[in-house]
Amino acid sequence: MKRVFGIKKEKEPPPSVQDASDRINKRGETVDxxxxxxxxxxxxxxxxIKRTRPGPAQEAVKARAMRVLKQKRMYEGQRDMLYNQTFNLDQVSFAAEGIKDAQQTMTAMKAANKELKGMMKTVKIEDIDSMQDEMMDLMDVSSEIQESLGRSYNVPDDIDEDDLMGGMLKLFxxxxxxxNGC
Known part of the structure; x- marks a missing residue:
């Protein structure tokens, strides 16, 4: 069968955007x-033309200069076209990179979403509420303990500061x- 129909040739992979851009840039450099x-x-x-006198010699030099000028304009047109192609390829490359970035972002967001869902299964609102209630109760008990420890013993509430200072001076x-007696 291979002799009758032949073997299918392996296709070369299509050039990448970067390969095409490099090739066009090389061509642009040669045109430059x-x-x-x-x-x-x-x-x-x-x-x-400045050195020759007007006449047939100057006209011949002008004709050669016009031919060279036409060539230059043709090459400039080709260069502009090549630069436009390079610009278009750069836009395509930029768009492709943007899509790749968007794909990576979506993949990362999906993974984060899955992880958050897994974490949310272990956390229940009821547990958080009950823990908050327990913390409030513990804080109330702690305040009562602090008040209890902060009470003063055998000191009446209606003591005047001047009386207290007088008593301190007597003690001193x-x-x-x-x-001095010792």
């Missing part, structure tokens, strides 16, 4: 070089007498 070469030739012809003088 040609334009530079034609510019140099045109400047020579301009000098020749008594301690000083004892000290």
């Amino acid at each position: 070089e040609k334009i530079k070469r034609l510019d140099a030739e045109l400047s020579k012809y301009k000098e020749q 003088s008594y301690v000083m007498e004892l000290w």
Whole structure:
């Protein structure tokens, strides 16, 4: 069968956007070089036209300069077309990268969503509410304990500050007498 119909040839993979862009850029560079070469030739012809007298010799130099100028314009048109193609390829490449980024973002968001759903199964609102209630009860008990510990013993509530200071001075003088008596 292979002899009658032949073997199917393996297709080469299509060029990537980057390959196509590189190839067009190379062509653009060669066209730029040609334009530079034609510019140099045109400047020579301009000098020749300035140096020669009007007449058939000057007309011949002008004709050559016009031919070179037409070539230059043709190459400039090709260069502009190549640069437009490169621009279009860059836009396609940018769009493709944007889509790849969007795909990665979607994959990451799906994974995060799945993880959050798994975590939410273990957390129940009722558990949180009961824990909050227990914490409030514990805080109330803690406040009662602090109040209980902060009570003063055998100190009446209606003591005047001046009376307290007077009593302190008497106590101090008594301690000083004892000290001096030793």
